Amino acid sequence: MKEDKQLLVLTHLSQLLDFATGIGGFIVPLVLWLTKKDEILGMDAHGKAILNFRISMFLYILICIPLILFLGLGILGLITIGVFYLIFPIINAIRASNHEVPNYPLSIKFIK
Template identity: 65%
Template structure:
């Protein structure tokens, strides 16, 4: 038990706190709005390359990836729903608002030392 707690302490000492990188990781999801692509790839690359060196990057990266994968699945579900009385159009609108607002909200939460919260996120990772 003592070895486990010591290794956890050593791991936390080796990781540095970098709130700016966490905020950038959350905000990089908005690249889809600006450029049309990159909103999935850029946070994924940042998470995979920095998860061992930045404190809380593992949790934040998993939350971002779970949210992005969940939103993709919900967008796919909305496609056939368009034929059903146009409910898919309303779904696209709601999902579009969620994918724009929650990266900003969670970037603010991370900068205030709070845990990120993405609604409707299915835990894949």
């Protein structure tokens, strides 16, 4: 296994593709994780953290949609999720560049 800090950083930042393409922020990290998890040191842990975060946020979005009907609580939830989508990939890209373990709050561990 080799160390590639730049690829780990890029994997986290690739989530921001959602803002340009709509779905690329899930597909690109998934493909990078599946193809590089056995080659790059730390890719398995970082990839799992990203995918758990993405799946968890998707479920939270599904929960927020019906909550829009109840006093607009869903809108507040969607705004919060949007901020999470923007900030936490950047924070964890910085963590990856410093050889730190990724930390995505409110992530459910679907992939262990």
